[in-house]
Amino acid sequence: MTPPSDVETVVADAHRREWALVLAATARVARDLDLAEECVQEAYAAALASWARDGIPNRPAAWLTTAAKHRAMDAVRRERTFRSKLPLLVEPEETEVEEPDDERAAVDPEHLALEDVVPDDRLRLIFMCCHPALAQEAQLALTLRLVCGVAVTDIARALLVSEPTMAARMTRAKKKISAARIPFRLPGASELPDRLRAVLGVIHLLFTAGHTAPSGASLVRTDLVDESLRLARTLGELMPDEREVRGLLALLLVTDARRATRVDTDGRLLRLENQDRSRWDRSAMAEAHDLIVEGLRGGRPGRYVLQAAIASLYAEAPSYDRTDWPQIVTLYDELLSVWPSPVVALNRTVAVSMASGPAQALAEVAELEKDGRLAKYQYLPAIKADLLRRLGRPEESSIAYRQALELTGNDAEREFLAERLAHPHRA
Template sequence: MGGLTAEVEAAVAEAFRQEWGRVVATLIRVTGDWDLAEECAQEAFALALERWPRDGLPRRPGAWLTTAARNRAVDRLRRRSTEAAKLREVATMTANDREVAATAANDDAFDSGDDSGVPDDRLRLIFTCCHPALPLEARVALTLRTLTGMTTAEIARAFLVTEATMAKRLVRAKSKISNARIPYRVPPAHLLPERTGSVLAVLYLLFNEGYSASAGADLVRRDLCAEAIRLARLLTRLMPDEPEAYGLLALMLLHHARRATRVDAAGDLVTLERQDRTRWDRGEIDEGVAVLETALRHDRPGPYRLQAAIAACHATAADAADTDWAQIAELYGQLVQVVPSPVVKLNQAVAVAMADGPAAGLALVEDLHAAGELNGYYLLPATRADLLRRLNRRTEAAAAYREALDLARTEAERRYLADRLAEITADGES
């Protein structure tokens, strides 16, 4: 067959989005070697680029990739005389092994190699990464890298640190898991609470990367959103008495309900107030509100329940003008007390601007700007630009839009900011 076709390129790209986490999670469970699993998974995808144009697309890409990666692992381990025990374990797997088929065809099936009761390799992987022996940020970063195939640069942007810093954290985390012999399994029930916060943070960031990608041509990566929601559902079944798990699931559902309206046919960003609410998924909104009600039956609302309550205010408003911004600003005030992060404070400033006017919101934004904690975060100058525009301070707004444009990572975000800049400079302002 001729050179690499567009069809095969698209199939491999889609397989990467859908199957990377499954393949890597399976190999980690079997080999216990993080780096080996990632390397063999990468080699399997490279092999797909070579073989699929010649042999045709496989009926089950996930099974093909898992088998290819497993074979690579066998070859690697065969060269390591000290890994003989692991070699025997991996070699017992066959191409038709139930686990391979289940991994590719049905995520709810699982090998009964542990007694965790969690029917998903990837959820077990999250709990392994979220061991309390690892620093919190390392837990979350390692899981995102391994589970989603996100690059180190993408994860670094999510944490607002340099790529070099994040690379060091990932190396240390993998070494810690190997040296401490941290097992690949969900801990018993009495140990779950010490990992819950990290697991929730992983799912939250996984969803966020899908909902608003940190880089690339697409603002929304629906595969990551769907995967985060699927895993959050599993988590609520695993931990039915954890209200924050329900809060996170509700938050995801309420945001995901708007997925079809966040960009237009040209791929351009559509702001919340301009979205066609008739196209929102009412079923997901209703489910999200119901899940939120379950979460709110407990005392002392946590960060995910508060964010879900904010999302519910938006999702249940008949139109943009009907949005209860005073309630949203009050909820953000509570959220800042629980999570006093600069990003939450920026969102609070937006809500205050909508409830009390742009001058009130701008005062909070200027405080954040002066503090310098969000340097390099494009939404800070973008928010500042919007509030300055609403106050008719056009020259300052134009400068802020240019700053945001330099920092934005996705094509959709850059186009949106360029359009806003063009609007306020149309009269010759520079």
């Protein structure tokens, strides 16, 4: 008998590392995401008992995949048997039967060669889930949940909606996949460019969820940050001529270059102006700089190139006070023209406060409050609170800090906001 603690550790590690691959293999059998998820969950639950009794297998992922696929095949057989016994009550659906992936590969060289086109398992899965028949937000949410293992709560925070709303949207997306017979299969090489925008969005949101974890004790989830960087590099090797791919990699590199300095030795959040710039990763910043220069050549830059350029200006300044704030505001204006996001508009107010003063920035924050799309976004009241503090309005600043605290789930950020609230006059 294997000690239960050892089994639990291995199962937890397999869940973190192999969930997406097991789910993808099961979904190809089940042809239904809800059923596939259910079968995979049952396989992991069965592993706890089976491995404790029989020992941990040499290839846990293979064991889990086989167990989940067998459950899916049994469920499909039961459904077929049920329907065959009710021919008068259930109208047969006249739909074209989707060929299994291996049969399709035999007649479609494009699909046969896709593993050579996208050699990374997880990246292939991301392209597979970003089906253009789904709304982009549904693509992002499903892929982050199913492929990357991000919690529904954290996805909801990243996409600025409530958890029940996000859960309902994901359920509707799964139902659409089932009702519309959207095939859960690898796309052909010619389909990749049409899915690139969504794939970039997934990798960026994955990085964001790791760079500042939406919940939990640690500010950074290094596993998500490292995986998003790996995916961005792999995508860059796959599509070296895509400027936005280079832009995304540059954005991730220059943003993550500050990782070691974002908290102090006690885990407390450090603002950008208080971070030790001598400890920033200069090699990552240099690589990002070269990618940004390439991305700015040859036509109007896209959102990721512009975001990377903004982050690079912050990083390359000799000190916070000597940052080129007017240039950053100009870049934000260009970014808003290609990506009119309220989050971008809010981030722009920080640069405006340094270039033109906190009063002008506060007026722009007030307009964003009226807009309403950032009502559940913790950084709006946090930025507002800081602007009010700088304007010498501590009572109003305290109210805004309390609002930010109510919306914030990360412990390091909550501690920082509580400290600000307790000492409203501290710089």
